[in-house]
Amino acid sequence: MNRASKIYTALIMIFLFAPIAILLVFSFNQSKSLSVFSGFSLYWYRELFRDAETLKAVRNTLLLAVSASVIATLMGTAAAVGIHRLRSRVLRSAMDTVTNIPMINPDIITGISLMLMFVFVGRLFGAATSLNFGTMLIAHITFCLPYVILQVLPKLQQMDKSPPEAAMDLGCTPLRAFFKAELPEIMPGVVTGLIMAFTLSLDDFVISYFTSGNGFQTLPIRIYNMTKKTVTPKMYALATIIFFVILALLLISNLSDPEAAETTRKARKKRKAAKTKA
Helix, strand or coil: CHHHHHHHHHHHHHHHHHHHHHHHHHCCECCCCCCCCCCECCHHHHHHCCCHHHHHHHHHHHHHHHHHHHHHHHHHHHHHHHHHCCCCHHHHHHHHHHHHHHHHCCHHHHHHHHHHHHHHHHHHCCCCCCCCHHHHHHHHHHHHHHHHHHHHHHHHHHCCCHHHHHHHHCCCCHHHHHHHHHHHHHHHHHHHHHHHHHHHHHHCCHHHHHHCCCCCCCHHHHHHHHHCCCCCHHHHHHHHHHHHHHHHHHHHHHHHCHHHHHHHHHHHHHHHHHHHHC
């Protein structure tokens, strides 16, 4: 039985990581072939850094991901503190439910609903174009917020209440007591939430596709548009770079706060299960 479980686990690992391994290998392929490895070369990496359109899409994606993750982290931390300080169990339960809705809601429904809202508001105010960088930023903040709250709230619940109370007894205002006593205690959750928000924003395609305008293109949308013609191995090179960046961020997240990482894994499983049922 133990041997069978090991074989099963190995097959699952192969199934999950074989495509990534193939992508990594062929990003160093000397020829343009996507099926035959003819020799090791960095040619496609050089070609990638000469592609102005792709580099612009990378810059747009990073700008969007950094902006959305920072704003979502600030708002999510404030929201988590507010939820934690609610005295009513009914209100706290209601807020927890509202927080979980964007995580379990299918991306396509979130994307379409946000697009309709942005178009409605744009026409209401007579805007020339309803979709732009601002709409994408709002959309990314919306689906990143619950993940930040999910990382920070457990830290607030685990934290000792004595230091903030002692700080206020010594003359600190509630705001100063929060920054001096509470924030250092919940910082691992805040950092993990920031990293999670960044990776989710960097990875998103569906919501970005529905809320993007003509003048702003992210990397996932750029790659999707390229698949309509021909995907060259320089996209393999780009995917390889992104893979190692995300891997580094996840390692930092897991090492800085293992408990928060486990909470995130459970939340992502819940979200995937909800999408499968939908």
